[in-house]
Amino acid sequence: MPTASVARVNPAPLVEIARHCVIPEDIAFTRFYELIAPELPGMGITLDQWQQDIWEIALGLRLDGTLCCDVMGVTLSIARQAGKTWGVMVGLVAICLARPGTTVVWSSHHDRTSSETLSKIAGIVEKPAIRPKMRPQYPVVFTDDNRGVHFANGSRILFGARSSGFGRGFSEVDIQVYDECQNLKESALTDMLAAMNVSDIGLAFFMGTPPRPQEARLGVDEAFKRRRKRAIEVKKPRPYKGVFVEFSADRGAPLDIQADGFWQHLATANPSFGFRVGESAIERLVENMSPEDVLREVLGIWDETAKSLAVIPASTWTDLAADGPPDGTAPSSIGVDASHDGVLVVAACWREDDSSHVELLAVDNWADDEAAADWIAGRAGRRIPITIDSASPAARLVPLLKNRRCKVNAGSAGDMAKGCGGLYAAALGQLLTHAGQAAVNDALTGAKKRAIGQAGGWGWDRRDPDANIAPLVAVTLAHYGASTSPKSAGRAVFA
Missing domain, CATH: 3.40.50.300 (P-loop containing nucleotide triphosphate hydrolases)
Structure with missing residues (x-):
């Protein structure tokens, strides 16, 4: 040359x-x-x-x-x-x-x-x-x-x-x-x-x-x-x-x-x-x-900056992957969110003492909201708490689930800030495991923080317009619901 x-x-x-x-x-x-x-x-x-x-x-x-x-x-x-x-x-x-x-x-x-x-x-x-x-x-x-x-x-x-x-x-x-x-x-x-x-x-x-x-x-x-x-x-x-x-x-x-x-x-x-x-x-x-x-x-x-700049570092999140509880174990809480195009995401959290395990149960575009509510109610029963952000597209399911006598919490912006902070702290403190599901991993890669209020609270936001962070929001809500509900909430056999 x-x-x-x-x-x-x-x-x-x-x-x-x-x-x-x-x-x-x-x-x-x-x-x-x-x-x-x-x-x-x-x-x-x-x-x-x-x-x-x-x-x-x-x-x-x-x-x-x-x-x-x-x-x-x-x-x-x-x-x-x-x-x-x-x-x-x-x-x-x-x-x-x-x-x-x-x-x-x-x-x-x-x-x-x-x-x-x-x-x-x-x-x-x-x-x-x-x-x-x-x-x-x-x-x-x-x-x-x-x-x-x-x-x-x-x-x-x-x-x-x-x-x-x-x-x-x-x-x-x-x-x-x-x-x-x-x-x-x-x-x-x-x-x-x-x-x-x-x-x-x-x-x-x-x-x-x-x-x-x-x-x-x-x-x-x-x-x-x-x-x-x-x-x-x-x-x-x-x-x-x-x-x-x-x-x-x-x-x-x-x-x-x-x-x-x-x-x-x-x-x-x-x-x-x-x-x-x-x-x-x-x-x-x-x-x-x-x-x-x-x-x-x-x-x-x-x-590959998205992975290195994730709110929870990719290396930390990968190390938290683990098998969940045995099949049939009822979760402590369920969280529901929806993507911007309306696809519903359902996640669950199992909590024991100060440790939790989260994973997705379903990512589906049900034929109608009634069918989705039936599916969620069949897994939550009347005692397992369900958390849905009131600002989410999934909030349309709240009245349907209440009609089925489910225990539903329509979370506020403050709840979302507490939930995100709680999941973050649990992950960094190694008090959380997850199932290693690609949808959640991809959501974490594509997520960033957005400020909530003036006191340092934050919620999940998309790092770019094409990212789907609904799976991450769903597991966050499930984890929050488990951390704020009585430990004896879930007793029914989970299928």
């Missing part, structure tokens, strides 16, 4: 070298050859084939002329020094030249990154072939609300930092670029997308490197992570109306540049390595980063 940067172009197609390349299936034609390709020769710029492919896909249209990635936009998870920023910049400059009056808003998380990016694009527009097409006076503005580059035809690319409030208050924006997307909260995205112009483009780019644990812990990686999950999940609940591209090395790749195989893995993660980027540029990054940052920012590998 070369030891210095070189100017050769990588001719490899995107679909052959990206780890993940999700493309809309309904692309009929593209505006790339209308908006970008004609401008590139005059700009004196040649894109790598993978960079051009991204733009061809990003500007792909359906037969009716609408943008194929109009819902989810274009998401790029690509390591540093790979040319993703430069490739997007070049395309934006070309579009601004070809389409008068185009407004692009480019936001970064940090002001420093925003300034660096503006300096890079200033170097492009100051090229002799492009400078005459820029605004005669002050084509590049480094201060005030107009910070960015301004074209003679009225087009402009504006830059700013989201941490300083940039991106809100704009109107009729044609293209939005969210740089450092590993620091983009869903709430901030919602505010900024409202400025998207309903035009013949309406394009959004989401670019970044895999988030660090602290970013995931703060929930600032929500928008980026959700796009990746939706794009690469095997069975999508609905079509992915967007583009997702990821370059990354294999999990387990060496992090030391002296290790065997490092440069081969690096070439997998960085499509510009050996072409526009040489070893020295990568070595400079590696020598100034922790091994963990090399993993994400140089090799592009995503952490």
Whole structure:
């Protein structure tokens, strides 16, 4: 491999070298050859084939002329020094030249990154072939609300930092670029997308490197992570109306540049390595980063952060898996919850002294609520307490179970906070076992805390919109019911 940067172009197609390349299936034609390709020769710029492919896909249209990635936009998870920023910049400059009056808003998380990016694009527009097409006076503005580059035809690319409030208050924006997307909260995205112009483009780019644990812990990686999950999940609940591209090395790749195989893995993660980027540029990054940052920012590998950041650590929860009581043993309590799509989840808790065992009894979409109430009542009888959160969709069963003379508690928000705190304390104190059921394990992985009240109480919340935490809520309610009921509550034989 070369030891210095070189100017050769990588001719490899995107679909052959990206780890993940999700493309809309309904692309009929593209505006790339209308908006970008004609401008590139005059700009004196040649894109790598993978960079051009991204733009061809990003500007792909359906037969009716609408943008194929109009819902989810274009998401790029690509390591540093790979040319993703430069490739997007070049395309934006070309579009601004070809389409008068185009407004692009480019936001970064940090002001420093925003300034660096503006300096890079200033170097492009100051090229002799492009400078005459820029605004005669002050084509590049480094201060005030107009910070960015301004074209003679009225087009402009504006830059700013989201941490300083940039991106809100704009109107009729044609293209939005969210740089450092590993620091983009869903709430901030919602505010900024409202400025998207309903035009013949309406394009959004989401670019970044895999988030660090602290970013995931703060929930600032929500928008980026959700796009990746939706794009690469095997069975999508609905079509992915967007583009997702990821370059990354294999999990387990060496992090030391002296290790065997490092440069081969690096070439997998960085499509510009050996072409526009040489070893020295990568070595400079590696020598100034922790091994963990090399993993994400140089090799592009995503952490399995959900498991490591679970409220109850995955290692702790796994160690608590155990066989439950003998078949036929009546539980001390039953908990019921429902997923957002209405599927009911029933769990039970067996308590002896200060120790408890929890497990799911059923996850089912009963034919009707009457059938569900019959099933639950048949297992609870009149003495085993049933706890249902009053704010849950499952609360509709409370009157039906009361009609069957079951002992039902419609829990309050305060009860939920006590239940979550109790389950958490029991797990960390090794006073709890569980059946190791996948639905509960997955729910714990996909759950985070949400505040309840002002005194530090909390309840379960979904870490991302696609997570189903109902099994975890059900076992929490069952555990809470057992901890607050007389120990002699359950006596009937449990079947």
